[in-house]
Amino acid sequence: MSAQVSAFGDILLGGIFHAAVLFLVAAGLQLVFGVQKIVNLACGSFYALGAYFGITFVNLGLGAGMPAWTLLPLLLIAGLLMAAIGPPIERLLRTVYDRDESFQLLLTFALVLMFQDVFRFVWGANPQSLNNVHLVYGKLATGDFSVPVYNLMVIGAALSAAVLIGLFLKRTNYGRLLRATAENRAMAEALGVNVRSVYSAVFTLGTLLGTVGGALVVPTAAASLDMAVEFVIEAFAVVVIGGLGSMAGALAGALLVGLIRAGSLVVYPEFEILAIYLIVIGVLLLRPSGLFGKPAT
């Protein structure tokens, strides 16, 4: 296989891996926006929380003698455990549900500030990372092109999450309740839906997607204090491109952003982030509801 083809494969898979993680966080953002109409700036902080705690949890687990192959289950459990912060934060947000959306946005911004120092307090200012433990699953190689199996597993996990969320929303009773609440909160409430518990569940699920996404990315990238504020902007680009509140949009948007990032890093690095914002602005101007969103009212 020629070097060019393998370089192309690297870019493609790197982009898809990034897209997989982006999709998880963006899906959480979409769920919360779709049902609760809140743009959650703190979703990047959930992602960072998952990443930091994932490192601690894996180090604890492997230190306690767990075999190396338990890395992925350990990370998933770490993400699940951290989702426990969802309900108390939802309880805090409940105080401003009836207010203007700017207050909701600001309250999540307050959370971003607070989380920043929680990370600094618990994990310190230096970036944390796991040293290549993810190579325990080996590499898949053809010719001079190779990819860590772990990356493929994460891509698989994100895809299964996409399918599961889709089935959950379309096929289960609770999913129908969620969609009904998203469509018309007052009517759902009048028909006996317990909106409070739905909101709490949705927000927790959104948190979970963020923390799991963070935990899964951490074997391949360091957890740092900047990751929360940087990632939320990218996740936000994904949902704007895909359409606010749309799951299919989150998937398409994540793929687009992931591939553009990976591609422009090679072709023209100055263009990397720039290209994403140009697309975001283009989409907002030409089709403000996004590629898959319902037209804005």
Place this chain on the structure above:
Amino acid sequence: MRHGPALLLLAAAVAALGLVPVLAPPFYANLLVPFFGYAIALLGFNLLFGYTGLLSFGHAMFLGLGAYAAAVMAGVLGVRQFEIVLLGAALAGLVVAIPVGYLCVRYTGIFFGMLTLAFGMLMHSVLFKFYYLTGGDTGMRIPRLRILGLEFAAYNKLELLAGPFYYYCLGLMVVAGLVMWRIVHSPFGLHLRALRDNAQKALYLGVRVRQFRLAAFAISAVYGAIGGAILGFRTGLADPELVYWTHSGHLVFMTVLGGFTSFLGPIVGALALTLLQDQLQSATQYWRFVLGAILAAVVIFLPRGLAGLAADVGGFVGRRTAGAA
């Protein structure tokens, strides 16, 4: 004289600010210089947020624009007069605000916020990535400038900031405040409030909604750029952090802390946050946490901010004394 007591209070506040360099150590005057920059920027920001009902989450781009315009004019083109630099910064703000605003004001609510955020981050990535033009993450230097044509050669930078430049900014803030007061109490300001409360109705009554929104956006950008030029002059630096989205968040924070429903609220918020941040930073390295907690508390319990609280307390005391008489 409905405004009598309030005007007296205001004059007293300005006089107190004027006494700071005389009575307090230069540290405090120097600390308050960015407050003046923020106060001017937020006067403009609140024309957009409080009076027109458009929450911009990318407004820091105009502060950055002002600072970079100052850096280009003073550092690259060699302009030596701060007044000309201010004029250039304001013009740069206006020139960028008109096309950006034209595109953004087609939307309101969360879409407006996201578009402004995207434009802000677009600007940030341009400043950050095009290293050979903008210095990238190290930013651009802003050299010391003449103010009112005077060199103040006998003053070092701190003395200049804590003395002449302090009064210069105080004066600038008062003028900016008076101009903004005229704007919001003009028929133009009334139009803005009308279209904020009910855009549909305003449209039927013949208000050209988009043009008015755009005008408010442009004015707020000019104020932002002037504020940014002041911030840049103080630090001697224009760097991309000025444009980052969290800085935009801080602008909203100050405005809500002070109270966006009142004319002076944003100024109160800028002062409160400047002093608070200074105190917290010297008390703990975890000052962001405390700031976040305060922001959360203000959002939940004091939606009208400190100015709203003051008005309530004032009203309560007023009623009590009136009842006693």
